[in-house]
Amino acid sequence: MTIPVKQLSDPAVRDFVAALNANDQAALTEAMTPDVTMSDDGSERNVQEWLDREVFGSRGHMEVESESNGGLGLVANYRNDTWGEMRTKWLFTVGGGKIARFETGQA
Template identity: 65%
Template sequence: MTIPAAKLSHPAVRALVTAINGGDPTAFFAVLTPDATMSDDGADRPLAAWADREIFSSRGRMEVQAEKQGGLALVATYRNDTWGEMRTAWRFTVDGERISRFETGQA
């Protein structure tokens, strides 16, 4: 069973997932702090280049399967045109109303 993005508990995470699924880089970056960082499979990556490659130019989409920690941890099926479909874990750090860091990797 998937959790629709509109039903996710944390508003910043909900906005980020909605931006990813909508292919909307403007909305994606708007929910991040200006100095936001991220990691993929334990390695820090340049966020803008990673988002373009892994989300926007490859039509990335998330189907959230579960959320924990008040919505700051997700398990999702993630798919894009480059890698296909995989089970992923996402963890978010929020500063105020925006995400300052996220970590993702295979679950």
């Protein structure tokens, strides 16, 4: 069972997931703070390089299975053309109504 993006609890997370799934780089940039940070499997990454490789260059897409922590924590099936599909966890930090940090990794 997946949660439709429009039903995600946190508006900033909802905007992030909707933009990622639409492969809309402008909307995803707008959903994040200018100084956004992130980690992947515990390693700090350059956000733009990661997005270019894992999302925009490989058609990344999230299907959210569950949320926690008021909608700031997600478990999702994430797929892209590079890695196929995997079960992932996401933790978001929101500042000023935008994503200030996200951490992802295999669930």
